[in-house]
């Protein structure tokens with residue numbers, strides 16, 4: 325039987341960086357489910373479809389294919405109709421599109437099997453918003469990773485600046501707050517800790533300490 329570890333939490337809590345390192349240390353596959361919603365957001369953006377136009381987005385799903393694959397370094401890549409869009413989905417604009425489309429029940433249903441199938445065939449650490457509550461409710465370990473909005477915005481701001489993007493801290497903070505609100509107030513699969521999840525706040529932890537903390541929780545429970 326494969327082992328599944330769910331890591332949920334708000335944007336910028338460090339889920340992907342921390343989960344990736346933890347997965348490497350355990351020899352598990354790491355799956356970032358946000359990339360799937362981002363890919364649907366990118367597809368809408370490219371087709372000039374407003375991210376709040378539910379009917380048009382649902383129609384768009386009929387002709388789109390989203391796949392996950394892994395490169396030679398075991399890193400996840402996401403394919404939109406066969407094209408590797410892994411880097412193209414990492415812009416602030418697409419973040420907002422992703423947040424909007426992720427509130428559409430049909431979009432969530434569209435991605436459900438893909439996510440569950442990954443867990444059927446691999447030992448996996450899967451990160452998202454609803455992994456412990458909806459996608460993998462039987463996950464062996466569920467962690468809800470969080471940090472204050474300011475700390476999360478500062479981390480994201482530093483990342484974007486490092487990539488050479490011209491952004492203001494206030495805008496990044498406001499994006500984080502808007503996405504938090506959207507993600508936790510939508511009707512389907514809102515962002516919330518599963519009843520049986522362990523809540524880890526990384527506001528006062530650096531990357532190394534966060535990874536250590538997660539690994540110690542995981543090893544204790546496996």
Ligand code: DC
Nearest residue numbers: 335357358361422423426452453454
């Ligand atoms: O983790 P991320 O920032 O890449 O996620 C992008 C958006 O997708 C985010 O606004 C919330 C949404 N999302 C979701 O609703 N459910 C998931 N399992 C993962 C992401």
